[in-house]
Amino acid sequence: MLAVDYVNPLIGTIGHLLTSTSPTVTLPHGMIKLAPITTPGIKDTYLADRIFGFPAGCGFLMPTQDTAPADPASLSSQYDHDLEQATPYAYGVLLEDEGIEAEMTAARRSAHYRFRYPNPSAACLSVGFPANGSLTLLSERSALIQATLHDVPHFTYLVFSQPVERIGDWRSERDAGCMLRAAAKEGLLEVRAGISYIDGVQAQANLSGELEGRSFEQTKQAARDIWQDALSRIEVTGGSEEQRAIFYTSLYRSLINMSDIAEDGRYYSGYDRQIHESGERGFYVTDNIWDTYRCLHPLQQLLDPERKQDMIQSYVRMYEQSGWLPQFPFVQGDLPVMTGNHSAALIYDAYVKGYRNFDVAKAYEAMKVNATEITMLPWVHGPLTELDRHYLEHGYVPALRPGETEWVAEVDGFERRQSVAVTLEHAYDDWCIAQLARELGHMDDYAYFMRRSQNYRKLYNEANGFMSPRSADGEWVESFDPKYGGGLGGRDYFSECNAWIYSFHVQHDIEGLIELMGGPAKFEERLDALFTEQYGDSKYRFLGQFPDATGLIGQYCQGNEPAFHIPYLYNYTASPWKTQRRLREIMKLWYQATPTGICGDEDNGAMSSWYVFSAMGFYPVCPGKASYEIGSPLFERTEIALGGGRTFTIVAEGVSERNKYVQAAAMNGVPLTEPRIRHEDAAAGGVLTLKMGDRPNKAWGAAGEAGPYASMDNA
Structure with a gap:
């Protein structure tokens, strides 16, 4: 078939x-x-x-x-x-x-x-x-x-x-x-x-x-x-008929996002209402970058890097025509929804993986404009506000105390400040900007944005162990509840999820987050608790406040994108086998070949691309780091055509529904002691071999004292 x-x-x-x-x-x-x-x-x-x-x-x-x-x-x-x-x-x-x-x-x-x-x-x-x-x-x-x-x-x-x-x-x-x-x-x-x-x-x-x-x-x-x-x-071999149906349907959904609207060398731009020459490159619109930067863009990039570079050049053109990098680019122009400056992640992820056929200098200029001249407020486009200026001075977006009336006119009345989410997401984006600044020789910018990338530390409350809101005077918001705090969708402090999810939203510095949480053992305990923590007095009440938190396993919500990378974080502890176990559970529970088979809003292929990566057995936890975390593949053999006659192959020996645990791994015949691979090895046409079993090999892949990237320079 x-x-x-x-x-x-x-x-x-x-x-x-x-x-x-x-x-x-x-x-x-x-x-x-x-x-x-x-x-x-x-x-x-x-x-x-x-x-x-x-x-x-x-x-x-x-x-x-x-x-x-x-x-x-x-x-x-x-x-x-x-x-x-x-x-x-x-x-x-x-x-x-x-x-x-x-x-x-x-x-x-x-x-x-x-x-x-x-x-x-x-x-x-x-x-x-x-x-x-x-x-x-x-x-x-x-x-x-x-x-x-x-x-x-x-x-x-x-x-x-x-x-x-x-x-x-x-x-x-x-x-x-x-x-x-x-x-x-x-x-x-x-x-x-x-x-x-x-x-x-x-x-x-x-x-x-x-x-x-x-x-x-x-x-x-x-x-x-x-x-x-x-x-x-x-091409996949093995797995069940249903798994192959889910996989290829997910891949189909992952290849729809971003439409080329160039017409015989011309395109209409909603960013300046003009018709432009496109040359031999397409002009791509329709993207939900808050959702898609995490795994959809990395998947498309792996499969078709030339097209991905055209997409990035389209973003650069949009910046030239409008003055900023869009957040949700559509035919009619940008819709400034959600949070963050995540086009920075899209751009730097391509750059660090060696794909540079776009105007890199202009792209960096655009990333920097978004980070320094455009408001960080969610669902708003405009100049800097007093909340942005507070961030620039103190390193976090201040939160309102319970009952405190909003006085900043620019804040969207429904979406609120989302103070913790905005701070954390921009810290990651600033890390991406810092890395590109270093590559381009802008060392003052590198130092500046690296300092900003550590702003997540400003919101970690050692007293409760969660990323927590702080008011403008630097005090923690009183009586903050990590589970229920923040109003509808947590929007006073978070973006559609609660502190249980956002406390892990430090993709770029997981080692630093582990340190804040008390070390790998404590970090692992926190991950365990995430998947078992219940809803207080009522699941009904919880879902009434967090309707976006679908696909629940404890407080973990597969149906919302900020959770996507979290199951893979066990790879940074002594128990990467728990990543393998959780991934199989999530894929089995929350993806089916039925009309109800996607557990959250698809968001232009975001949910589907997570499944494609996870079913193949690897995942990009941090776009901007040229590596992938190893999970638990569903198929006996997966072959990814990379162009130029190169094929990246994942062989899962003995894999089955029961045999979900990695016993040993090798890349091109060289044993792997860590549960991750380099992009360059995959993109060169490597072979990842995983030996699978029905009980975990608790010794394989465990992070040592030197940290998870000890043998992966520049990973």
Whole structure:
């Protein structure tokens, strides 16, 4: 069975919290993304009872047998998942109300639709678009939709396989549209759509360049081949059918993030509202950097480093056009959500691994601007505030005391200060900036940002053993509860999680954190407690305050990204076997091949990329350090095609559901005494061999007195 055939896009279509996934049809990093438009207000797409159409750029299509529906704006149909086919490359469904078979597939900047009508003489197509848009019928076989969404111009050029005529128009509060009658011979109508952010001529060129002369089946097969090529870069042997389905579905989700919107050497930028020349490089948008810097970007980088460098250069271009590095770059520009300056981690992680085909000097300039001239406040963009100035002087963002009224006008009323999270996350980002400063010879900057990278120490409270909030006068916030402190989502002090999680959020200096917590033995005890600590008087109360903390094992929450690296921290203690045990538990409990099979918000592939790495048996705990922690692989053999004829292979001898513990390890035949490998060894095409057993080898990989990186210079 091919890798592409294991993918099930319906996994995760019932969410554990905010949003679910959708059965998205696209190409890896494609500009166009298609999923059925389902019942408004039902966020769990699998549970939606009706389909209202199929997206076509800035428009949408809905076939119907009625030449004059009473309310075209609410035209929809019931559907049945048992009569649905969802793959990465195509989607098909029976619209049960009128018996119409609808299918769609995609190229990079265009889409192809096929509708089969049971009554050809009554074949119609409703074409909707935003209320500010318009549709011009250019001929009996072509049309152009123009609209503006989020201040971005959108153009969709449509071509029909059969003549159509406009028989009416409709309008609702949000949308407008027209009704077309189609001369659907034998009940078949195909529609091709090309999209553009530049103009209608470019939309037509995008369509012609990709789909002209292609049948629906040819477009579908081409998309299938592209996905098979992308997914087969990782070939796994062994494991169960379900594990392979979860793995390849997770890999598919990991390759959607960041879409190339360059169109024949040009792109529209939402950062200065201008059209630019792109040259031979793409321009990539749509990223959730707070979520994706941790493991999604490192995974994409391992599989396709050339593309990753183009993505980083896109960030540099966004900085040149807007004056700062975006946090959540989208087509329309940046959405300054969440916390941190994590593009610094994305950039330095590529640099330290030897990938430097981007404007490094400009990237460093941008990292420094974000760190010194832009407010650190979550969900806010603007100049420095008094809270930032306090941070620059004292090394931490001050917290409000319970009952104290917020007086800083720039603070978002819902997201609050998140004082501890902001301090900790920026300490890590500043470490990344410091490392690049050193590489570029900016030694004064290196010293400055290294001092800032130690600011996490300012918030470690030895009295309670947790990262804790401090008020502006330097005093600890009274009566702080590490479990329940911080209000809804912990947002007074944290970001969606509590102190139990954020006390381990020191990716760049785990050795220093271990020292603060009293040494490796005490650190291990704290990790043990994290996975067993309960919810106080009521789990109901806990989830009511921390709804984002899904995928719970004790206080550990797999469903939220700040927890991702924590199971691997046992590798810094005398018990790396506990990393192996916890990882298997997490993968078994919280990832399944079902609509509820992703335990948190997917966030553009963040949850899925964690699974891909962990199922392969290694993980990047600290992007910016060119090494990976060893975990517990699921598969007997994993082969990662790195390009240039190089393949990184992980061989897990004797692995099974029971045999989850590493007994011994070797890299290229050389025994490993530490539970980690260098990126350079993997990227050169090495072979990692793990001997697995059903009981832990408690002697293997244990950190000695010299520390976990004793034999890994510059790791």
